Amino acid sequence: MSSKDIALKDIFEEIPYRLSRILTPAPIKELLPTNFPSTELRVDFLARLEDESILHIEFQSFNDPNMPFRMLRYYLAILERYPNTPIKQLLVYVGNRKLRMKSRLRLRNLTFSYEMIDIRQIDCKVLLESPDPMDRLLACLCKVEDEVYLIEKLIKTMESMNEEERKAYLLKALTLTELRPNLRIRFTEEVRHMPIVVRPEDVRLPKRKLRKDILYRLGLEEGKQIGLEEGRKEGEVIGVEKGKRIGIEEGRQIGELEFAQKMVITLVEGKLGYVPEGLAEMVREIKDREFLHALIKKLITSEEVLEVLKKELNV
Known part of the structure; x- marks a missing residue:
């Protein structure tokens, strides 16, 4: 189970007040067990609503072409445990790429569907x-x-x-x-x-x-x-190289400068997949934090990283 799945499960164990009202057709009456030992299946979220129907929610962070088959397996396991009970299934897509999954399965002798929402549709x-x-x-x-x-x-x-x-x-x-x-x-x-x-x-x-x-x-x-x-306690004194000790304000400024330099290099590497030759040394020579912060914003929002570097740093 990924760390994101764990975080989402932890959050929904506490039933977020407003999101639950957006996603559920009726108020939640009780949470239900999410594991199905006989099938080795485990769903992300399962609850009984006040109208006595069952709500099943799956969170998905990437486009899985087999999702309709997975949802069908979950549906059958839930139906076997709670026969003759209306079941609503909802797939909540939380990924960063465009949603491309289907919410319907059509076979020769079977038609199956469920609801699907991209969480980015919610303000x-x-x-x-x-x-x-x-x-x-x-x-x-x-x-x-x-x-x-x-x-x-x-x-x-x-x-x-x-x-x-x-x-x-x-x-x-x-x-x-x-x-x-x-x-x-x-x-x-x-x-x-x-x-x-x-x-x-x-x-x-x-x-x-x-x-x-x-x-x-x-x-x-x-x-x-x-x-x-650094900077955790006002007035704290931190040590720097060669045993020199400086006040917290100066130490905080040094830390912020180094952090901004690292961020520029990391952003470039993350977007390009490499760091152009000589760029790291050039960035570490920059001592203007305001300039670095402005450069960081441009790198975050622009897809033309090389153009930004050429314009701002003459790389």
Whole structure:
């Protein structure tokens, strides 16, 4: 089971208030077991609604051409357990690519269908205004027109939590935004100064994927903690090379400059698949944070990366 699947299951165990009302035809009466031992099947979400019907929801993060057959197998397993009970099936697509799956299966002696929705059809503001923190979390996957506003709402949500709750919430947000790379980059930049230590084992990614992850690569080198710790306590003094000790403000500025330099290099590599010769050294020579931040925004929003580099850095 992927980390994204785990995060979605954890969120739906708490039944997000507003999203459940968007997705379900009637209020949820009770959650039902999701495993079917006799068939070795497990569904993502299963509940009995107040109208006594059964609701089955599957979350899918990529286009699977075999999805209609999978949904049919789930339907038969549910029907066998709950005979003579109306069953509604809903596939919620949360992937980043265009939805291309079919919601109907037509065979010689069988016609089968289910409902399907791309979660990006839902305006994230609807969920961001919900009193339920889980709704706000799922807003990351919805239609987002103002990423800054969304990130501000998530950070404000975490402010009222204790340390453990805040860390769990942050990890879920980081996991879900793996599906929205540009949002993940911005979100990572905003939360990196939060007094939360996130370690590689917390991210729950295979090692080969972890090394490619934006949080890992923009955080610290392998073997160190993910999540920068400089600037955590006002007035704290941090050490730098050659034993020199400087005040927290200067240390914070150095950390932000290095982070911006790393982000530029990582964005270029992520979009091109390689780093042009000499670019890394050129970027590390840039000491203007405002220029680097402006360059980061252009790289995030532009598909013509080489053109941006040529114009801004004469690469």
